[in-house]
Amino acid sequence: MLPRWVLWCCVVLLARPAHPQGAQQCPAPNAIAPCTCSVKKNGLDILCEFTEQQHIQKAMNTLRSKPMIIFYLKLRHNNLAKLPSYIFLGLDIRHLTVHNSTLAVIEDSSLSSIGNKLTQLDVSQNRLATIPTSSFTHLNHLLILNMNHNKVTAVHNKAFLGLDTLEILTLYENKISVVDGEAFKGLEKKLKRLNLGGNELTAVPQKALALLENLKKLEMQENRITSISEGDFAGLRSLDSLGLAHNQLREVPAQVFSHLNFLNSLELEGNLIQRIDEKAFVGLEENLQYLRLGDNRLHEIPSEALRPLHRLRHLDLRSNNITYISEDAFTGYGDSITFLNLQKNMVHQLPTMGFDNLNSLETLNLQNNKLQHIPEEIMEPILDTLRVVDIMDNPLICDCDLAWYEAWLSGLRDRDDEMMQKKRTVCTMVNEHREYSVAKMPLEKMNCKRKPGYGPSSASNTCPILVINFIVLATRGL
Ligand SMILES: *[C@@H]1O[C@H](CO)[C@@H](O)[C@H](O)[C@H]1NC(C)=O
Ligand SMILES: *[C@@H]1O[C@H](CO)[C@@H](O)[C@H](O)[C@H]1NC(C)=O
Numbered sequence: 001m002l003p004r005w006v007l008w009c010c011v012v013l014l015a016r017p018a019h020p021q022g023a024q025q026c027p028a029p030n031a032i033a034p035c036t037c038s039v040k041k042n043g044l045d046i047l048c049e050f051t052e053q054q055h056i057q058k059a060m061n062t063l064r065s066k067p068m069i070i071f072y073l074k075l076r077h078n079n080l081a082k083l084p085s086y087i088f089l090g091l092d093i094r095h096l097t098v099h100n101s102t103l104a105v106i107e108d109s110s111l112s113s114i115g116n117k118l119t120q121l122d123v124s125q126n127r128l129a130t131i132p133t134s135s136f137t138h139l140n141h142l143l144i145l146n147m148n149h150n151k152v153t154a155v156h157n158k159a160f161l162g163l164d165t166l167e168i169l170t171l172y173e174n175k176i177s178v179v180d181g182e183a184f185k186g187l188e189k190k191l192k193r194l195n196l197g198g199n200e201l202t203a204v205p206q207k208a209l210a211l212l213e214n215l216k217k218l219e220m221q222e223n224r225i226t227s228i229s230e231g232d233f234a235g236l237r238s239l240d241s242l243g244l245a246h247n248q249l250r251e252v253p254a255q256v257f258s259h260l261n262f263l264n265s266l267e268l269e270g271n272l273i274q275r276i277d278e279k280a281f282v283g284l285e286e287n288l289q290y291l292r293l294g295d296n297r298l299h300e301i302p303s304e305a306l307r308p309l310h311r312l313r314h315l316d317l318r319s320n321n322i323t324y325i326s327e328d329a330f331t332g333y334g335d336s337i338t339f340l341n342l343q344k345n346m347v348h349q350l351p352t353m354g355f356d357n358l359n360s361l362e363t364l365n366l367q368n369n370k371l372q373h374i375p376e377e378i379m380e381p382i383l384d385t386l387r388v389v390d391i392m393d394n395p396l397i398c399d400c401d402l403a404w405y406e407a408w409l410s411g412l413r414d415r416d417d418e419m420m421q422k423k424r425t426v427c428t429m430v431n432e433h434r435e436y437s438v439a440k441m442p443l444e445k446m447n448c449k450r451k452p453g454y455g456p457s458s459a460s461n462t463c464p465i466l467v468i469n470f471i472v473l474a475t476r477g478l
Pocket of ligand 1: 077
């Protein structure tokens with residue numbers, strides 16, 4: 001049996017607080033000035049702004065003398081044309097930002113010493129004209145690389161070789177016109193998001209992209225792409241979201257997206273699209289939910305191409321040149337649509353049965369068209385699911401046909417302020433040569449009667465009350 005004092009001693013030893021943990025502590029403020037330091041949960045947060053390389057270098061020397069985890073090192077708005085070799089030697093930096101700091105050169109050995117800890121690197125808004133491949137090559141824990149707003153003109157073969165863990169790469173707003181076939185070699189296993197938007201691409205860099213079999217989101221908006229063709233997106237078999245907005249596409253040819261079986265969202269707005277092939281969306285049947293075609297030159301709803309898209313929820317056709325909506329415009333795919341935007345077109349008449357199968361529609365925007373009449377018969381099939389309808393800026397004529405709108409609005413009262421503002425929708429009373437708010441049409445004076453044989457109730461209510469009943473039911477169902 002051990003003597004009592006030995007046990008006592010053990011208890012005392014165990015009860016003693018553990019060796020004080022290397023709690024993170026900022027250096028004395030003047031030792032790193034003009035940089036500042038604060039302590040964050042996971043390490044230090046160091047900020048250096050509006051200063052010069054020599055001051056930054058001095059602050060790094062101070063930080064080096066007492067090793068700490070630097071969770072954020074943020075260098076912004078500085079005069080730091082060059083990241084010299086070994087500037088971060090001996091430091092443990094997890095997130096590094098060098099933003100808006102005239103940076104043009106990243107020397108080969110400037111980042112290698114922090115490569116096994118760095119997870120995010122942001123060198124946005126600088127003067128980098130090439131991808132500094134050899135200085136990146138040891139960043140083998142990097143998850144996010146942001147090179148937005150630089151002056152890169154080309155992405156050459158193996159530009160990112162070594163960045164095996166990279167998940168997000170953004171090159172938005174550079175001057176890239178060339179992407180070599182093996183530009184993204186080494187990124188194929190992990191890369192999930194790639195932003196090539198705001199560059200000078202004239203075609204889809206098909207060969208380079210084809211390696212990226214795990215890519216989920218690809219952004220190529222705001223380039224100068226004039227055409228896309230079958231095979232352009234081959235290989236991108238995990239893609240969920242594709243952004244081609246604000247390019248110069250004139251048509252969407254057959255089968256062009258046929259490899260993108262998991263695509264959920266497709267953005268094509270702001271192009272010059274006049275023609276969409278009947279087979280343009282082949283391959284997208286099972287997953288496409290969001291389709292943006294606004295700001296193009298379509299003359300009609302591309303119904304034949306859309307029909308197979310039986311999961312489509314959000315269809316945006318605003319600012320086109322659609323004059324006419326056919327009776328079968330939404331046949332086959334209308335069931336799943338919740339959002340339909342036809343704002344800023346030239347539609348002058350709605351099809352009598354055209355909205356019949358828009359059974360899930362919640363938002364309908366018809367603002368700024370050429371509609372004179374929006375008859376209740378046309379709207380009736382969708383009124384019970386509709387939450388937002390915008391018919392402003394149409395040359396509406398005040399007639400009994402429009403009574404549904406007033407009733408529908410009063411049903412919404414106090415529910416949606418934005419919707420209430422739409423009460424400013426006006427119509428013209430032809431015989432009085434004046435305008436009325438549609439919500440305040442003088443229905444008595446207009447002698448409006450419910451059309452016989454229409455509606456679920458055969459009692460001779462006036463139509464507004466009938467519609468209010470509709471809304472009450474719909475509201476209860478929400
Ligand atoms: C970039 O930094 C300079 C100082 O070097 C500053 O004057 C300028 O406002 C900054 N620009 C932006 C967009 O932050
Ligand atoms: C819209 O189409 C009409 C003919 O259908 C044409 O006269 C007009 O120029 C087109 N407008 C635009 C903006 O393309």
